[in-house]
Amino acid sequence: xxxxxxxxxxxxIEIKNLKKVFKVKDGQVNALDDINLKIGQGEIYGIIGMSGxxxxxxVRCINLLEKPxxxxxxxxxxxxxxxxxxxxxxxxxxxxxxxxxFNLLSxxxxxxxxxxxxxxxxxxxxxxxxxxxxxxxxxGLADKAKAYPSQxxxxxxxxxAIARALANNPKILLCDEAxxxxxxxxxxxxxxxxKEINEKLGITxxxxxxxxxxxEEICTHVAIIDKSHIAEEGxxxxxxxxxxxxxxxxxxxxxxxDVQTDLADQAYRLVFDEHSSxxxxxxxxxxxxxxxxxxxxxxxxxxxxxxxxxxxVQFGDDDRGRDKAISYLKANQILVEEVK
Amino acid sequence: xxDPTMTPLIIKGIFETLYMTLASTFxxxxxxxxxxxxxxxxxxxxxKPFKALNLLLNIVVNITRxxxxxxxxxxxxxxxxxxxxxxxxxxxxxxxxVLAAAPFIARLVESSLKEVDQGIVEASLxxxxxxxxxxxxxxxxxxxxxxLMGAAIAVTTILGYxxxxxxxxxxxxxxxxxxxxxxxxxxGVMIVTVVLLVIIVQFFQEVGMRIAQKSDKxx
Ligand SMILES: Nc1ncnc2c1ncn2[C@@H]1O[C@H](COP(=O)(O)OP(=O)(O)OP(=O)(O)O)[C@@H](O)[C@H]1O
Ligand SMILES: [Mg+2]
Numbered sequence: 225x226x227x228x229x230x231x232x233x234x235x236x237i238e239i240k241n242l243k244k245v246f247k248v249k250d251g252q253v254n255a256l257d258d259i260n261l262k263i264g265q266g267e268i269y270g271i272i273g274m275s276g277x278x279x280x281x282x283v284r285c286i287n288l289l290e291k292p293x294x295x296x297x298x299x300x301x302x303x304x305x306x307x308x309x310x311x312x313x314x315x316x317x318x319x320x321x322x323x324x325x326f327n328l329l330s331x332x333x334x335x336x337x338x339x340x341x342x343x344x345x346x347x348x349x350x351x352x353x354x355x356x357x358x359x360x361x362x363x364g365l366a367d368k369a370k371a372y373p374s375q376x377x378x379x380x381x382x383x384x385a386i387a388r389a390l391a392n393n394p395k396i397l398l399c400d401e402a403x404x405x406x407x408x409x410x411x412x413x414x415x416x417x418x419k420e421i422n423e424k425l426g427i428t429x430x431x432x433x434x435x436x437x438x439x440e441e442i443c444t445h446v447a448i449i450d451k452s453h454i455a456e457e458g459x460x461x462x463x464x465x466x467x468x469x470x471x472x473x474x475x476x477x478x479x480x481x482d483v484q485t486d487l488a489d490q491a492y493r494l495v496f497d498e499h500s501s502x503x504x505x506x507x508x509x510x511x512x513x514x515x516x517x518x519x520x521x522x523x524x525x526x527x528x529x530x531x532x533x534x535x536x537v538q539f540g541d542d543d544r545g546r547d548k549a550i551s552y553l554k555a556n557q558i559l560v561e562e563v564k
Numbered sequence: 565x566x567d568p569t570m571t572p573l574i575i576k577g578i579f580e581t582l583y584m585t586l587a588s589t590f591x592x593x594x595x596x597x598x599x600x601x602x603x604x605x606x607x608x609x610x611x612k613p614f615k616a617l618n619l620l621l622n623i624v625v626n627i628t629r630x631x632x633x634x635x636x637x638x639x640x641x642x643x644x645x646x647x648x649x650x651x652x653x654x655x656x657x658x659x660x661x662v663l664a665a666a667p668f669i670a671r672l673v674e675s676s677l678k679e680v681d682q683g684i685v686e687a688s689l690x691x692x693x694x695x696x697x698x699x700x701x702x703x704x705x706x707x708x709x710x711x712l713m714g715a716a717i718a719v720t721t722i723l724g725y726x727x728x729x730x731x732x733x734x735x736x737x738x739x740x741x742x743x744x745x746x747x748x749x750x751x752g753v754m755i756v757t758v759v760l761l762v763i764i765v766q767f768f769q770e771v772g773m774r775i776a777q778k779s780d781k782x783x
Contacts, residue, residue, distance in 0.1 A: 287690055316692035327687035330782045331705050341691040343701065372781040385687075392691075 235298075236395060236428050237263040237286060242295035244281050255281040257452045259295070263445070268422050268429045270443035270460070272436065272475060277449045279432045283400050286430065287319045288312060300395070317345050320389030320427075324401035326381040328373040334384045335360065335369040341391040359387035363417065379410035386417065390427075397421070400432045415442045436475055440464075440525055448472045464525065464532060465495050466559065477523075477534060491520060492550070495559035496533035506535075509552045515545035536563060570753060573740060578760060580654040581736035584726040588658050589719050592665035599625065599666065600673025601699055611685065612695040625667040633664050633725050637732060654735035657726060665722050672714035676707040709780035716772020720765045727761060737761055 242259035245252050256278045263269045273279050284290040285297060288304060297305045304315050328337050338359050342352035360366045363383040373381055382402060389397055399418070403411040419442045422429050431443060439446050439460060447457040450471040456463060467473045496505075510517060521536040539546040550560050603621050606614040631639075637660045641651045644659040680703050688702045704711070727738025737757045745754025 289686060289690055313692040313694060316690060319690070321687065321690040323683060323687060325683050327681070327683040329684060329702065329706060330681075331708060331780075340688075340701070344688075344691055344693045344697055374782050388691075398690075 234264045235262040236265045236300055237261070237430070238298040238301075239282075239285070240296045240298070242282075242285060242297065243293045244278075244285060244290060245293045254452050256285070256292075259454055261447060261454065261457065263428060263430060265428055266422070266426055267445050268419070268431065268443045270431045270433060270439040270446040271449055272433055272439055272446060273449035273471075275434060278452045279434070279449055280400055282449065283321075283398050283430060283432045286396075286398055287316055287321060317341070317392040318394045319396050319398060320392075320394035321398040321400070322382065322385045322389050322402045324404045326373070326378075326385045326405075328381055328384060328388070330373055333370050333372055334365065334376065337373070337384055338388045338391055341388060345392050347392075355391060359390060362390070362421075363387045377410075378406050379414060382406065382410075382414050383417065386414075386421070390421065390425075394427065396428045396430065398430050398432075401434070402431070403438060404433070404435070411438070412441070418442060448475060461497075461532075465497060491536050491538050491563040493561050493563050494533075494535040494537060494553060495561075496535070497557070497559075505553070505556050505558065509549055509556075513545060513548040513552050515542070515549040516540040517549065566752060567750075570744075570756075574737075574753075574756060574760070577735075577737040577740045577757065578764075581723065581726055581738070581761075581764065584654045584657050584661060584729075584734070584736055585719060585723045588661035588665060588722050588726070589715075591658065591662045592669050592718070592722065593715075595662065595666035596669025597673055599670035600677065601703070603670060603674040604677045604703070605695060605699065611689070611698050621670075625670050628663065628667040629671070631664075633660070633728055634731065636660055636664050637729060637734075652733040652735075654726075657729040657734035657736075660729070661722055661725055664725060665718065668721065669714075669718050672718060673711065676710035676714050677703045679710055680706045709776045709782075712772060712776035712779060716769050716776065719768045719772065723761070723765055723768070 239259055239261040242256055243254075244256040245254055259282065271279050271282060281290055285292050286299075288297065292305055295305070296303050299315060299319070302315070304312060307315070328334075329340060332340065335356055338356045339352055342355060347355070357366070357369075360369055363386055365380060365383050365387070368376060368380060368384075373384070376384065385402075386397075397418075402418075403414050406414060415438065418429055418431075421427055422442075431438060433439065443460050445458065446460050446463050448455045448463070448469070448471055450469075455469045456467065456472045463472060464476055467476050506517060506519075509515070516539070518538040519535060520538060521534075523534055525532050525534075539549050553560050599621060602617060603625070604610055605612045606618040606621070608615065608618075628636075637657075640660050640663060644651050644656050647659055648656045650656050684706060685698060685702060688698050693702070726734065726736055727741070728734075730736065730738030730740070730742040733739060737760055741754055741757040741761075744750040745757065
């Protein structure tokens with residue numbers, strides 16, 4: 225009981241029994257159903273899923289751009305789904321948001337775009353001007369203050385959008401496919417900036433994406449959303465190491481299915497983590513147990529600077545040799561499971 | 565061939581036309597801008613939905629817009645008298661011009677505001693902007709080039725209407741064209757007034773477009 229309460233005090237975003245139904249001409253769309261999530265202070269929380277799974281709807285429910293059909297959204301323990309419009313606006317000052325299409329005001333310069341949320345919040349001119357200059361240098365675009373969005377590249381636009389979202393010192397930054405319109409190297413740079421912001425300013429970040437690589441790159445936690453439901457949720461490490469659901473496996477290891485289908489012999493999945501991820505273990509195992517191994521599929525991923533590996537293997541015909549090999553691997557802290 | 569006594573008359577006509585057009589445009593915008601804004605904001609899915617108001621505005625705008633200007637011109641004569649004390653001359657013409665142009669301008673404003681990227685409105689909402697702030701800080705500034713373009717169309721359309729008012733003694737170049745050119749078969753006067761009208765329309769159109777393009781930061 226005490227343990228649970230302790231966790232609750234740390235949750236900066238909590239979603240309870242959230243349901244969102246859209247009424248459309250020919251009936252209704254259940255965009256979200258039975259969503260329960262807790263996002264802790266300082267986390268970089270990824271929400272990933274296929275197109276149409278309900279990711280955007282979910283993130284838009286967090287700042288109530290979308291009104292939940294039922295359920296509650298707590299920000300800092302305050303139920304924002306139950307407050308007046310006017311109070312909600314003030315709450316929104318502390319929830320920054322960035323978008324796939326940047327959504328900068330086209331008739332304002334970069335500088336004036338960053339000033340915009342400060343004007344809205346009624347910050348005095350002097351302070352606002354200073355804050356804008358700070359933010360421009362935080363995102364590395366001090367020299368572009370006077371440029372209009374049409375004169376900026378996609379990456380630069382997103383940097384300005386990030387600066388704008390941070391203007392009122394939010395506690396939370398919501399990102400809806402913030403890097404999906406950018407090329408891979410610009411994506412990396414933007415993700416790095418987000419990570420810096422998280423580390424330097426302690427801002428909790430929620431990232432919506434359909435790309436696993438984005439989650440791998442910066443997230444600490446991840447929720448996999450599938451057909452309006454949360455399929456699986458946890459730290460990136462847990463979920464990547466040992467995905468429980470079909471959809472999670474599909475998103476993490478897209479090719480694994482093909483490998484399994486043409487297996488005659490029993491195959492095993494070996495999961496490596498920070499203590500063990502070295503192929504030398506396999507070599508040593510062969511030497512020590514004299515059991516031969518056939519590697520069907522192998523891949524290594526870099527999550528948060530630690531390498532995690534997945535390997536699908538078959539062992540030699542001899543059952544005893546196989547058992548020995550498996551216990552050898554287990555002794556070396558490698559997770560071994562049968563592939564069905 | 566040209567009767568020199570016509571010259572001061574024509575010059576007076578130019579000024580009357582400009583006076584009617586600009587004064588009517590200004591007053592019609594005073595009415596049309598709020599109407600256009602409300603048409604957009606009160607719409608379903610707008611930033612402040614208000615079904616009844618939206619329906620009412622749409623009905624008013626549609627009815628006024630479907631009345632031919634000449635009929636409106638005559639129908640509102642009692643109202644014009646009430647306001648200006650007379651029903652002839654350029655000041656009197658301003659009344660029907662404003663009544664006819666305001667709903668037209670409301671539609672122009674509505675369509676300009678609707679061109680504003682919904683994503684920008686959404687981003688502003690996410691920052692905690694109020695409906696009023698969205699109108700004044702987002703919709704109008706973002707739609708500025710398009711609004712200016714609309715204004716050029718409005719001025720030239722109102723100018724055309726003002727010439728039509730010549731039929732009931734509305735003053736201006738249209739009045740001269742009808743009195744001299746049409747009733748007295750003075751073709752020279754007719755041609756001169758028409759050419760002047762074309763030049764004035766061209767001028768407003770050109771200036772409006774230039775200003776609109778110059779103000780647009782999207783390119
Ligand atoms: N305003 C709306 N009206 C009706 N249906 C909607 C609306 N917004 C979303 N939906 C539906 O809700 C479901 C979830 O949509 P959502 O935009 O959240 O998906 P998503 O996971 O963000 O997808 P993508 O990766 O393509 O952006 C979809 O079936 C979509 O068609
Ligand atoms: Mg989406």
